[in-house]
Amino acid sequence: xxxxxxxxxxxxxxxxxxxxxxxxxxxxxxxxxxxxxxxxxxxxxxxxxxxxxxxxxxxxxxxxxxxxxxxxxxxxxxxxxxxxxxxxxxxxxxxxxxxxxxxxxxxxxxxxxxxxxxxxxxxxxxxxxxxxxxxxxxxxxxxxxxxxxxxxxxxxxxxxxxxxxxxxxxxxxxxxxxxxxxxxxxxxxxxxxxxxxxxxxxxxxxxxxxxxxxxxxxxxxxxxxxxxxxxxxxxxxxxxxxxxxxxxxxxxxxxxxxxxxxxxxxxxxxxxxxxxxxxxxxxxxxxxxxxxxxxxxxxxxxxxxxxxxxxxxxxxxx
Numbered sequence: 605x606x607x608x609x610x611x612x613x614x615x616x617x618x619x620x621x622x623x624x625x626x627x628x629x630x631x632x633x634x635x636x637x638x639x640x641x642x643x644x645x646x647x648x649x650x651x652x653x654x655x656x657x658x659x660x661x662x663x664x665x666x667x668x669x670x671x672x673x674x675x676x677x678x679x680x681x682x683x684x685x686x687x688x689x690x691x692x693x694x695x696x697x698x699x700x701x702x703x704x705x706x707x708x709x710x711x712x713x714x715x716x717x718x719x720x721x722x723x724x725x726x727x728x729x730x731x732x733x734x735x736x737x738x739x740x741x742x743x744x745x746x747x748x749x750x751x752x753x754x755x756x757x758x759x760x761x762x763x764x765x766x767x768x769x770x771x772x773x774x775x776x777x778x779x780x781x782x783x784x785x786x787x788x789x790x791x792x793x794x795x796x797x798x799x800x801x802x803x804x805x806x807x808x809x810x811x812x813x814x815x816x817x818x819x820x821x822x823x824x825x826x827x828x829x830x831x832x833x834x835x836x837x838x839x840x841x842x843x844x845x846x847x848x849x850x851x852x853x854x855x856x857x858x859x860x861x862x863x864x865x866x867x868x869x870x871x872x873x874x875x876x877x878x879x880x881x882x883x884x885x886x887x888x889x890x891x892x893x894x895x896x897x898x899x900x901x902x903x904x905x906x907x908x909x910x911x912x913x914x915x916x917x918x919x920x921x922x
Contacts, residue, residue, distance in 0.1 A: 605742055605743040608746075610709055616678075618649075619637055620688070621688060623694070627797070632711065632737075638751040652696035663753055686734050690717075709726070710724070711734055713732070731770070759775060760793050768896075770895070807828070819913060822920060847873075860912055871888055873899075873912075884916065
């Protein structure tokens, strides 16, 4: 298998995901970490991942992560960059490590990925998730229950519990084989996808309450200000699922959610059937998928939304 071949003559491995890791990022990076640790005990493997939601910590070894890479960590024979389509999106200060590693490998599924970030690039824009891409690079016989639970979580999150258009036969074939590993799929989907903390519930309710419709009801949008973040004592990590709740408003084609991160407004975009939000996100230094993408803006939320609505309207008219 591809991963096993890459690990030949390797003594040290570093694994990185993207900033503000979501379910697919955690599932793919931690899944690979578990796979290497269990099957290649002689290899030193380090997972570098920024803070992620507490409910994801039901996964095995989720506490064995490093939030930042620095020079004291040294260099690595092989560095993986997973679920990350650009150097700007690398989390945990991973770029210096990627650039100094003897071998590098990018595993991703974003259509915006240039497929030249590493010496080895495995990018499948038709895959549901980075976890799906990774699954087909592993030896099924070597996938443990712990690794399988990581991959299952990532696929669940990036398919919207199998309802997004990215879900395909290969996705479900992988899920069937992961279930055969005896994973606790009910707990994973309930505790990491369908449940929220009380604070997350409150802030999601506020976002929905202050949301507005635009373009004859085709767009629903909402945003949080720094003051809102302080009032609810919420961090960007805890807002990853808010956009999917906005997306559920009946009759809408596009959902927009903005919130402050490092002095800018993080833009989350989702569409249902028509609008290519990846193309729109590129205007804001971002990208992603046709139906799910993001970017950032230094303009005010109102100015940013005005620009977004114009771009969305152009697509709807065409």
